[in-house]
Amino acid sequence: GESVGLHLPTLSVQEGDNSIINCAYSNSASDYFIWYKQESGKGPQFIIDIRSNMDKRQGQRVTVLLNKTVKHLSLQIAATQPGDSAVYFCAERPFSGGYNKLIFGAGTRLAVHP
Amino acid sequence: DADVTQTPRNRITKTGKRIMLECSQTKGHDRMYWYRQDPGLGLRLIYYSFDVKDINKGEISDGYSVSRQAQAKFSLSLESAIPNQTALYFCATSVTGTDTGELFFGEGSRLTVL
Numbered sequence: 001g002e003s004v005g006l007h008l009p010t011l012s013v014q015e016g017d018n019s020i021i022n023c024a025y026s027n028s029a030s031d032y033f034i035w036y037k038q039e040s041g042k043g044p045q046f047i048i049d050i051r052s053n054m055d056k057r058q059g060q061r062v063t064v065l066l067n068k069t070v071k072h073l074s075l076q077i078a079a080t081q082p083g084d085s086a087v088y089f090c091a092e093r094p095f096s097g098g099y100n101k102l103i104f105g106a107g108t109r110l111a112v113h114p
Numbered sequence: 115d116a117d118v119t120q121t122p123r124n125r126i127t128k129t130g131k132r133i134m135l136e137c138s139q140t141k142g143h144d145r146m147y148w149y150r151q152d153p154g155l156g157l158r159l160i161y162y163s164f165d166v167k168d169i170n171k172g173e174i175s176d177g178y179s180v181s182r183q184a185q186a187k188f189s190l191s192l193e194s195a196i197p198n199q200t201a202l203y204f205c206a207t208s209v210t211g212t213d214t215g216e217l218f219f220g221e222g223s224r225l226t227v228l
Contacts, residue, residue, distance in 0.1 A: 008154060034215035043204050043219030044157070089156055093215045102215055104156035
């Protein structure tokens, strides 16, 4: 089994509902924010990113919202499906850190129930 | 076939032993990274390399060393393994010139130090 998900906060949703996963970040100087999805036994996979000069970006069934005032990032998944079950990580890229030296959050487990 | 391949996928070793985790990629990316994942802590950067002649320490480099043998190969070594190095290790790549936070991860190497 995948032990990386132990001790993580879990969001449980019904299939077809919308999911909102939240993340607080720490560095006001970060210029990019990214969401990754990690399925059991696999490496993290890029979902969507957003620049610090934007407050909303939409992808296919996913929307990322950025609130710089309170240093908050959220990932919204529309019509959640069983295949969305995974651990989701937010990450920030500090502007002074160079390309893709990302700082990852601890992750949130999304459990989708039929 | 995976674009970022890690070997071994699983390894159990004893305290004091030298361990090498290897990573190879067919994506043609010049930037490579080693991350460590622990339950509830997300991913933390160990080392990164922006090209064959460039090696940089990440936030948790103590007890680790790396070698960038070629553009496509980046290995992580534990000279004398200790139990608190038990973790899931990920290699990742990214490409220079793309202004996003996208990393491409391997499937991970689970290391257990007894």
